[in-house]
Amino acid sequence: MPRLKIDENLPVVHVSDRSTLENLTGSWRTMAPRLRPEKCTGCMLCWKYCPDACIEMIDGRPVIDMDHCKGCGICVAECPPKCLIMVEEGAR
Ligand code: SF4
Ligand code: SF4
Numbered sequence: 394m395p396r397l398k399i400d401e402n403l404p405v406v407h408v409s410d411r412s413t414l415e416n417l418t419g420s421w422r423t424m425a426p427r428l429r430p431e432k433c434t435g436c437m438l439c440w441k442y443c444p445d446a447c448i449e450m451i452d453g454r455p456v457i458d459m460d461h462c463k464g465c466g467i468c469v470a471e472c473p474p475k476c477l478i479m480v481e482e483g484a485r
Pocket of ligand 2: 428434435436437439455475476
């Protein structure tokens with residue numbers, strides 16, 4: 394089996410072996426998505442692209458689990474009618 398060559402000049406990255414459900418975001422998020430529901434078409438692209446799988450579609454609209462949302466903004470970038478926007482944490 395090939396062995397990884399460790400470069401001592403690179404930072405050590407710890408990868409969790411636990412489910413993302415166990416990894417709460419904590420207090421470090423600086424931006425968060427906010428939905429303007431009147432413009433949402435229910436296309437589910439935000440649900441599909443969220444890397445944390447923390448968006449649930451309820452009655453045709455996305456509901457974001459903010460305990461797990463990392464504030465990456467991918468859902469905002471992928472939303473066709475731009476009804477998701479990023480706001481500063483605490484401004485939700
Ligand atoms: S900001 Fe990122 S983690 Fe949060 S709901 Fe959107 S895609 Fe998911
Ligand atoms: S991507 Fe935008 S329009 Fe589509 S379901 Fe999500 S919030 Fe609604």
